[in-house]
Amino acid sequence: MIHARNFAGRVAHAELTALVDARKETVEESCRELGVKAGYQDYRQALADPRVHAVVVVVPTVLHKDIVIAAARAGKHVLCEKPMAMNPAECDEMIAACDKAGVKLQIGFMRRFDASFMAARGRIDAGEIGDVVLVKSLTHGPSVPQEWMYDIAASNGPLAEVNSHDIDTLRWFGGSEIVEVYAIGGNFRCPQARERYPDFYDSVAMVCRFADGRQGFIDGAAAVGYGYDARTEIVGTKGVMFVGRIEQDGVVACSTGAGIVRPFVPSWRNLFTEAYLGEDQAFVDCIRGGGEPKVRGWDGRMAVAVVNAGNRSIVERRPVTVETGEKSARERGAR
Ligand SMILES: NC(=O)c1ccc[n+]([C@@H]2O[C@H](COP(=O)([O-])OP(=O)(O)OC[C@H]3O[C@@H](n4cnc5c(N)ncnc54)[C@H](O)[C@@H]3O)[C@@H](O)[C@H]2O)c1
Numbered sequence: 001m002i003h004a005r006n007f008a009g010r011v012a013h014a015e016l017t018a019l020v021d022a023r024k025e026t027v028e029e030s031c032r033e034l035g036v037k038a039g040y041q042d043y044r045q046a047l048a049d050p051r052v053h054a055v056v057v058v059v060p061t062v063l064h065k066d067i068v069i070a071a072a073r074a075g076k077h078v079l080c081e082k083p084m085a086m087n088p089a090e091c092d093e094m095i096a097a098c099d100k101a102g103v104k105l106q107i108g109f110m111r112r113f114d115a116s117f118m119a120a121r122g123r124i125d126a127g128e129i130g131d132v133v134l135v136k137s138l139t140h141g142p143s144v145p146q147e148w149m150y151d152i153a154a155s156n157g158p159l160a161e162v163n164s165h166d167i168d169t170l171r172w173f174g175g176s177e178i179v180e181v182y183a184i185g186g187n188f189r190c191p192q193a194r195e196r197y198p199d200f201y202d203s204v205a206m207v208c209r210f211a212d213g214r215q216g217f218i219d220g221a222a223a224v225g226y227g228y229d230a231r232t233e234i235v236g237t238k239g240v241m242f243v244g245r246i247e248q249d250g251v252v253a254c255s256t257g258a259g260i261v262r263p264f265v266p267s268w269r270n271l272f273t274e275a276y277l278g279e280d281q282a283f284v285d286c287i288r289g290g291g292e293p294k295v296r297g298w299d300g301r302m303a304v305a306v307v308n309a310g311n312r313s314i315v316e317r318r319p320v321t322v323e324t325g326e327k328s329a330r331e332r333g334a335r
Helices: 002-010 024-034 043-047 061-073 088-101 115-125 157-161 164-174 273-289 297-316 329-333
Strands: 018-020 038-040 054-057 077-080 105-107 132-140 178-186 203-210 215-221 229-236 240-243 253-255 259-261
Touching: 002 024, 002 054, 002 273, 018 024, 018 043, 024 038, 038 043, 043 054, 043 061, 054 061, 054 273, 061 077, 061 088, 077 273, 088 105, 088 297, 088 329, 105 273, 105 297, 115 164, 115 229, 115 240, 115 273, 132 164, 157 164, 157 178, 157 203, 157 215, 157 297, 164 178, 164 215, 164 229, 164 297, 178 297, 203 297
Parallel strands: 018 038, 054 077, 077 105, 132 215
Antiparallel strands: 132 229, 178 203, 203 215, 229 240, 253 259
């Protein structure tokens, strides 16, 4: 609905034509809220609608592959939410289908459209902190995971759902591919999942080695309660840069008893509102302008490869090599 609300009025040169959800009530409520006439329960109906030129895929991750491939075959451009899919093989199939159909494939790493992250990247490119040595990124989510996430084999767990963004941030600021990871995980806050899902972790620490020797570190946590926390630190040969904020706004309250109170960012919805809009606008702009998306299938694929390696590392308690792949001819051509 974040994307839908953007496309319903805030994205230039786009018209929200149809909404799809398997749940009838969700379709009806969403269509009513946004004044959309075409609401479908089966995505194939939307793909058959000639007024639809592009789709945003925001269903649970296990469903991404089939829907993206079907959309490509129907000639629709695709913005697919992260994590792109469950494993690199699925991602390769999705990339191949979009390449074959000649449609755009953009992946939902919206931090690349966040003003602070973009400014940091620009200043690093300008040499302000010298060469990048280490990228540290953390994401802590406030809410208790939904039941489906407890089964790591079926969901890929918090590394996928929470930390995909950090993996992309490492690759983006590191400017190189992550080739090896060592991760440890543990369940510290979700006792209700311990017996049934012994592999579930709500906290993860992952060390990453880049192909060119640079270093990375990811700290992930679910069910932290206190708020949504997304921060990155980039250490260079001549300095350091910090990105991200934990205050919801500039309000500071001082009172007897409570002391100094500054509200924490409650959700990713609040922190990245403008980044989602920038992402949606960029998707439409690249369709209209004929360029390639800023975040591509390859970026999604490599993040998924790192997720899989991290989950294996947790189980096998050893460093794991990340599955490399080969960029498609199209991805090699226009970078
Ligand atoms: N970029 C981000 O910051 C961000 C934030 C949240 C979620 N996500 C990603 O978005 C995706 C969805 O996550 P969510 O939290 O919104 O999930 P969700 O379970 O809350 O919602 C998914 C929706 O898909 C519908 N659905 C399920 N199967 C369907 C089908 N076959 N056809 C049509 N609709 C179907 C459900 O009814 C539900 O309304 C995930 O891949 C998640 O990782 C990304």
